[in-house]
Amino acid sequence: MRLYIAEKPSLGKAIAENLPGVKSRDDGFIRVGTDVVTWAHGHILELAPPEAYNPAWKSWNTAVNVLPYPIECFKLLPKPDSKAQLRVIQSLLSQATEVVNAGDPDREGQMLIDEILESSAWKGPTLRLLINATDPVTVKKALSSMRPNSEFFNLYQAAKCRSEADWIIGMNLTVAATKLLANDELVSVGRVQTPTLALVVRRDEAIEKFGARPFFSLEVTLETPQGPIVLTYNPSDESKRIWSEVDAKRIVEEVKQRQSVTVTVTTGIKKESPPRLFMLRTFQGECNSRYGWSASKALELAQSLYDSKHQLASYPRTDCEYMPAGQANDALTIAQHIVKQTSFTAFAPLLSLAVPRASIYDSSKVTEHHALTPTVKSADFKTLTADEQKAWLLLAERFLMSLLPSHQIEETVVSFSHGEIEFSAKGEVSLNMAQSWRALAPHTYKPLPQVADGATLQMAGLRVVKGKTTPPKRYTEKTLLDDMSSVAKYVEDPKLKAILKETSGIGTAATQAKIIETLKERGYVAVKNRELISTPFGRAVVHGLPERLTDPCLTALWEDALGLIAAGGMKPGDYMLRVRGMCKQLVDDVRDSVGKKAIVGDKELVKNKRAKLLEQRRSQQSSSRASATAGLPL
Incomplete structure (x- = not known):
């Protein structure tokens, strides 16, 4: 039996619909002929909390004295609401002769299924199915071109390192900052979250200190x-x-x-x-500029268009603006569907000029997944919400632009x-x-x-x-996303500047929207007229923590290192050794700051923040991708 394990039920359904054979639905899986399709619900395994290693560490009064936590080998535990589905998967694994990893086509998607296989002691042959869109044409193409899962072992290792590094920094520094600097007021610290907050705080302070000339x-x-x-x-x-x-x-x-x-x-x-095709960040930025949507809402809408219910958009969590050369043949078909929509019918005559650009349809430039685009499926607006329609129209407009001739301008200078x-x-x-x-x-x-x-x-x-002269502008979600993806311009240290690439960033396409949402939910930043403004508590956090922890360039270096692991250029053990060493230095810095620094916040704000955090964690328990970091400061 070949067992397909999808990242979520909607993807499992899309796979099953495009496999040959008689289909029958069971509890937690679909049988298709002699094969079976099952699914996770996002991350159904999570890194164990500190008290799983030592019950005494459940009390932060005790834990603060042993930081950093002396943990060498991490444990994975099933999430409470996922235990039943994990049992279904493990039962099916015991009957399988071959497994197909059908996680989403990125670092997290690779880990999500591989960690299930590893924890279940699966040793049999495994293939990797990479699906960038859930429409039938794309799914069938992907099913015909599966690759050995072993080719993605380094990607899995990079994802594990990311997860464990986030746990080490987040868990240790949150306890240290809360107990030693904030008089028990919760200070959530994260490897990506904290330097992102620092970007906003420093921008706000630069504006306030600016002297017009x-x-x-x-x-x-x-x-x-x-x-x-x-x-x-x-x-x-x-x-x-x-x-x-x-x-x-x-x-x-x-x-x-x-x-x-x-x-x-x-x-x-x-x-x-024409403008480049969308990656997630540029799509989120355009949505923020046009409609005032948060990065999180834009991602939610793109995900909805991608899921099997609609199958109208390609995989959204992408940082690529290019397309595989093999998909150039579908471009005009997609364009023909686009101009059938009322918003684009006037542009139908332009299809005679439409040509897929070789500079866009270049397989050598495609990374884990291609640009965010409409699929070959025709959109039925009756099935879409008003915001889903807007999101699809934005994708369609950008896609159609990419096929049309360049604009020529006669420029005269006197x-x-x-x-x-x-x-x-x-x-x-x-x-x-x-x-x-x-x-x-x-x-x-x-x-x-x-x-x-x-x-x-x-x-x-x-x-x-x-x-x-005018001061710098306050961040919007669009401009913050841009700076999160390119922090090298803030580097003053010549050694760092020599190492960081222009595109070095903090966070990934899959996590950046959640980071910004987290800053808002925890009361570190507020939104006013689409602008992000740091709160007094957010500023206190940045100024009270060790400077290295707030440095976006250091976090970008760590992100680049994860890329090296994925490419086979760095050993995971070397990376984790550096993370553990840095964590110890940061905890020591916090201890040295006692009596010299303090993080003081509004107690009512902190109370509300804690309530929102608990609510957020409960919602993460039932979400798919967000559960990758449930309970963890990023």
């Missing part, structure tokens, strides 16, 4: 036969700005003496490629120089808006009056315009 730009108006044209000197490079009003007025007087100037005119064609000061004006004219991707996202372009290169024009006016 005046600067001066210049405007000159020139007369042309077609009307006036305004040229400016307003460089973004601060080293070239005019900071003195005296200097600005002096330059104005000098230029006025010229009365007329000879201009240089350059014209060129600029190509504007300029003249006065010493090192260059005055310029730029005008743009669209050459093919209606026949390009811009037809779906129109933009107004402003042309300049026609001026011949080398023309001499009379000055009609010249003035100084006073401006002032």
